[in-house]
Amino acid sequence: MFHFLLLVFNYDPSKHNVFKVNGTLFQSCTFPPANEALSTGKDIIQLKTEGRKWYVCGIADHCSARQMKFVITVLPEGAPTPSPPPSSLAHSVVSYVFGVVMATMVAIGIIFA
């Protein structure tokens, strides 16, 4: 059984937004239609499925020039851990400040059992 975890994007909504994209769009900083953007400033995303998820900021050149992009890999429960988990992942809500460069992030948190 797979439990989900929460991804929280905290940012200033007057300056940034969040698009969920695929790997190709992530690489090229191409965005879906603007009405698909998350823009509350505190977007909470449930990661319910395994695999890699990509998020980018769609404002101006933030994605391409400022590397305002985020990728997270959700591992199945019981998967071998590649490295010791940061202690913050033990919390029920995993929170990152959007805009911090995180090229790769492996989520091993099993939340809401």
Ligand SMILES: [Cu+2]
């Ligand atoms: Cu931005």
